[in-house]
Amino acid sequence: MSGPEQTAPDLPHDTSLAVWDLPSPAIAGRRATVKAGIACSSGCNLSGARIDVHNETGQRTGSGEAGSAPWPGTTSLYWVELDVAAPDMPGECAWTLRATASGPHAPATSMVRVVVAAAPQHRVTIAVTEKGSGGPVPGVDVRVGMFRGATGEAGIAQIDVPAGRFDVVACKIGYETLSSTIEVAGDIAVHLKAAPASEPEQPYWM
Numbered sequence: 001m002s003g004p005e006q007t008a009p010d011l012p013h014d015t016s017l018a019v020w021d022l023p024s025p026a027i028a029g030r031r032a033t034v035k036a037g038i039a040c041s042s043g044c045n046l047s048g049a050r051i052d053v054h055n056e057t058g059q060r061t062g063s064g065e066a067g068s069a070p071w072p073g074t075t076s077l078y079w080v081e082l083d084v085a086a087p088d089m090p091g092e093c094a095w096t097l098r099a100t101a102s103g104p105h106a107p108a109t110s111m112v113r114v115v116v117a118a119a120p121q122h123r124v125t126i127a128v129t130e131k132g133s134g135g136p137v138p139g140v141d142v143r144v145g146m147f148r149g150a151t152g153e154a155g156i157a158q159i160d161v162p163a164g165r166f167d168v169v170a171c172k173i174g175y176e177t178l179s180s181t182i183e184v185a186g187d188i189a190v191h192l193k194a195a196p197a198s199e200p201e202q203p204y205w206m
Ligand SMILES: [Zn+2]
Pocket: 013, 040, 041, 042, 043, 044, 105
């Protein structure tokens, strides 16, 4: 850490491992993707570095090699999108990622927690209309439990979920946040009426 700067070739280079775009949630028994990148504190080109993912039992569930170009906006974060086998059972799991690069580079590890959901079986169709005008409201972020979507031009979002009871939350800037609870046992349609966010009472100007 301290001391004179040295460039001895046998000094190890520190590396760090970044993990992002985690699945939220991952689906039990399916493949999921996650992005991971390795960077050297000296800015070396680490393309080709190997990144492995292991589950809690030490089984390797995914691996890949960092690509030839650093992540946009960074000078030396060499990254790869990893294809990872999610656990068969819903719940929370921990993935340990380990990056190994050639040369003087120390390996880097990182652990992430991933929520695993049961496979979706049913479709929730959410229609959002504006209170008053009755017109469709596009661009509404909708969550059904952990599952997310957004309404399109017709004010409709379709989100696939497993059976169960879910909180539905819909929000868009300029509107009051809507929430309700639904019981999903089959395909279901939900109609939400979005009220423009309340502002101080104003006279209605013609
Ligand atoms: Zn280096």
